[in-house]
Structure formats: C-alpha cells, structure tokens
Amino acid sequence: MPQLTEVRILSLPVPIRERAREHGDGMMREFALIQLSGSDHPGVPRRLLELADELKDRFSGFTEGSDAELVAASASGATEIDLVYKVPADVSDACVRLGLLLDEADGYCQAGDHLLTLVTPPEARAFRTWFLEEFVRQVAGEDPLPWPAWRSAHPD
Structure with a gap:
C-alpha cells in the first residue's frame, strides 16, 4: 500500500464549491451522452470523445471521501468548511492532469461547436x-x- 500524505483544504x-459542482456535473452529463452516442456522430472530434472518456473513467471519484461532509455543510447553510484528505503522492500528477483536461x-465549451455546456464561470x-x-x-x-x-493573492 502506498504511503499517504495528508492534504488539508482550509x-x-x-x-462556490456547490456552484462549481453543479457546472461540473452538467459537463460530465454531457460527456456521458457523448460517450454513449459518439460513434453515431462522426462530426464530434475524436479528441473530445477521448477527453470525455478520461474525465469519466479516471477522475469521477476524485473527491468521493468528502462528499458526505460537503453535503452536510451545504444542508446546514455553512459558508465554509475545512476538509482533510489522505492521498498518495501521485495525486499531484493526477491533479495537474485533471486541471489540463478541464x-x-x-x-x-467556449467554441460552442459540440457542447451545450457553457464555459466554466470565472x-x-x-x-x-x-x-x-x-x-x-x-x-x-x-503548508x-x-x-x-x-x-x-489571485484577484480576478
């Protein structure tokens, strides 16, 4: 078993996380539809199909461990929460890859040719x-x- 590193999200x-999740869920639903019908739509770029596959297969469970805490925080009306993850060191590479894929x-989304989902809000x-x-x-x-x-440190 790989050694785990503690990552604290403070x-x-x-x-904001809820709005980001809703947008991401919409994108993933659209990617699921593309996966199901990709071969039926030759106009869909192959790279978009590959992107849909990788996002769904590799990263769909990325934050599973904290879902219950986040649902409870949202239901209680909390405006912020601290989370702790125990992750293998190679999660760093996966995070970089996920960011690039998104x-x-x-x-x-911005091109508007093959997706209905709007670009991620700022x-x-x-x-x-x-x-x-x-x-x-x-x-x-x-730290x-x-x-x-x-x-x-990163204003709009």
Whole structure:
C-alpha cells in the first residue's frame, strides 16, 4: 500500500464549491451522452470523445471521501468548511492532469461547436485552480493556503 500524505483544504467556500459542482456535473452529463452516442456522430472530434472518456473513467471519484461532509455543510447553510484528505503522492500528477483536461474541456465549451455546456464561470474556475493546486502544493511539502488567502493573492 502506498504511503499517504495528508492534504488539508482550509476555508473551502461551500456555496462556490456547490456552484462549481453543479457546472461540473452538467459537463460530465454531457460527456456521458457523448460517450454513449459518439460513434453515431462522426462530426464530434475524436479528441473530445477521448477527453470525455478520461474525465469519466479516471477522475469521477476524485473527491468521493468528502462528499458526505460537503453535503452536510451545504444542508446546514455553512459558508465554509475545512476538509482533510489522505492521498498518495501521485495525486499531484493526477491533479495537474485533471486541471489540463478541464481547461481543454472549457475550450470545447467556449467554441460552442459540440457542447451545450457553457464555459466554466470565472469564480468556479478560480475555485478549481485553488483546489487542485492545494493538492500539488501540499504533496510537495508546502503548508495549506486557505481559500481567502489564495483569493486575495489571485484577484480576478
């Protein structure tokens, strides 16, 4: 069993995370439809089909462990929550890859040719960047950076 590293996500903004999740869920539903009908639609770029496959197969369970805590926080009206993940060191590479894939998916959304989903809103994109960077940074030995501190350092 690989050695696990603790990653602490501090002051996660629950409402922003919910909006980001809703957008991501919509994109993943659309990718699921593309996967089901890809061979029936030769106009869909092969790369988009590959992207849909990789996002669904490799990253669909990325945050499974914290789902119950996030659902409870959202239901209680909490505005922020601290989460702790125990992850293998190679999660850092996976986070970088996931960020690149989601950026690529946003490119397809922005083009509007094959996806109905709109490009990720700026607030959700900033959240995604911070969240994924926290895994990369902390696996590399850096201290956690709470959302408000990261946001102050990265204004729109």
